[in-house]
Every structure is written in C-alpha cells, then in structure tokens.
Amino acid sequence: MRLANKIALVTGAASGMGAATARLMAAEGAKVAVADMLETEGEAVAAGIAAAGGTARFIRLDVAEETDWEAALATVTGAWGGLDILVNNAGISGSATNDLYDTGLWDRIMAVNARGTFLGVKHGVAAMRRRGGGSIVNLSSISGNVGQERIHCAYNASKAAVRLLTKSVAVQEGAAKIRVNTIHPGLMPPMRTSGATADPVFRAKMLGHVPLGRSGEVDEVARAILFLASDESSYVTGAELHVDGGYLAS
Numbered sequence: 001m002r003l004a005n006k007i008a009l010v011t012g013a014a015s016g017m018g019a020a021t022a023r024l025m026a027a028e029g030a031k032v033a034v035a036d037m038l039e040t041e042g043e044a045v046a047a048g049i050a051a052a053g054g055t056a057r058f059i060r061l062d063v064a065e066e067t068d069w070e071a072a073l074a075t076v077t078g079a080w081g082g083l084d085i086l087v088n089n090a091g092i093s094g095s096a097t098n099d100l101y102d103t104g105l106w107d108r109i110m111a112v113n114a115r116g117t118f119l120g121v122k123h124g125v126a127a128m129r130r131r132g133g134g135s136i137v138n139l140s141s142i143s144g145n146v147g148q149e150r151i152h153c154a155y156n157a158s159k160a161a162v163r164l165l166t167k168s169v170a171v172q173e174g175a176a177k178i179r180v181n182t183i184h185p186g187l188m189p190p191m192r193t194s195g196a197t198a199d200p201v202f203r204a205k206m207l208g209h210v211p212l213g214r215s216g217e218v219d220e221v222a223r224a225i226l227f228l229a230s231d232e233s234s235y236v237t238g239a240e241l242h243v244d245g246g247y248l249a250s
Helices: 016-027 039-051 066-080 103-131 153-176 200-207 218-229
Strands: 007-011 031-036 055-060 085-088 134-139 178-185 240-243
Touching: 007 016, 007 066, 007 103, 016 031, 016 039, 016 055, 016 085, 016 218, 031 039, 031 066, 039 055, 055 066, 066 103, 085 103, 085 218, 103 134, 103 153, 103 178, 134 153, 134 218, 153 178, 178 218, 218 240
Parallel strands: 007 031, 007 085, 031 055, 085 134, 134 178, 178 240
Antiparallel strands: none
16 A cells, blocks of 8 residues: 555546546545546446545546646645645647648647646645645656657647646655656557558558557556655656666667
C-alpha cells in the first residue's frame, strides 16, 4: 500500500494510461479522482475501482478550462481534505491529420497538452502547498525530445513544453516540498485520437528504432508513474523517466 492515505487526481483517466494509473493508485491505497471529459467511461472506471475495494469518484474535467480545474480541486479537497498527487495525463495526438501545419489543430493540441498541464500544475501546486507538499507527474513523450514525421509539430512542441514546464516548477516549488517529474512514454497502444501512429506500417517502422523490439503497455507506464508519485522517489524532482523500450537511447 505505497499510497496509503494519499489523495490523487488523474486526468484523462477514462481510458488508456490514465485508467491504468487510477486503478493502480487505488489498489495501492490512494483515494483517486478519475478526471476526464468522457463521463460514461470515467464513471465506469470509478465504479470498477470501488467494486475492487478501492475509493474513487469521477469528476468531469476539460483540462483546457480553468474554471473546470477550480471546480475539480474544490470537489476533491472538499470531499477528501486535500491533494497529495496529481497526474497530468490528459492529451491528444497530432497524428490524425494530413495537414501538418493546420493552425486550428495547433491551437487545440497546445490548449489540451500544454495549457491543460500548466493549469493542472497551477491549481495542483496551490492545493499541495496547503498540505505541506506533494508529487506532480506530468506526461510528456518521446515526442518531447525528438522530431518525427507524420505528426503535427504541435504535438512535439506541446510535449517539449511539458518537459521544461516541469523542470521550472520543480525548481520553484522544491522549498514547498512539491516534487514535479515527467514520464516519457514511447510507442504505446494507439490513443483514441491517433491517426498515423495507429497505422500498422508506420508502427512497424517505429518499432525498428526500439531496442527492446516491442511496443509498451499502459500498465508499464502506470507503474513508472506510481514510483514518481510515491515516497519511494522522495529525492527525485525535475527528472525525466523514459518508458520507451530504449527508443531515445538508440
């Protein structure tokens, strides 16, 4: 029970890595706010956690809207007394377009991936200061480290922004005992918003650059998030953990 008595909020928790993380954190003893825009799926994740003996509740959250963040944090702190862990997982892909310079898509990707993470950090930090500390885990990507073909440049730019936002806040909030780190997943099961990265031919090409020779699983990312969220990483802040099968090392 590595997260016993901890209070966590996970964004994008209705599916994929977010759902896997919410389930794992609940199994490790945390009270978990399952935050997402997908109400039916999010409610199902929270219900599944409760059925397994954990504590969870669904909160509808559009991460790009500041008023949604204010309401979400008010709900969590009102129900459970504070916030100890924030996982900024919500994001959208940049591979479902043929126009890699689509201005509207740039705005949407940056709003969700970069602005959404910033707003989470802003309001998460405020809540954690009142608790005397906490841990924030931001989901970047290998796409925040390197350029890639067939992916809108906003995706790479937004994930790079998450990297440096994380380091900046880690430096600023260290004295408040708030740790902030990034996870960089590599080739994973396609996102709901994926296009090219769901194409078998494109995925096979990417796999050619993965030393472990396979794509990752969402539970592998969830376990890395758990480490950074828990006290096991108590002297780790401003760090990048690559869960990529060695992609960035090749």
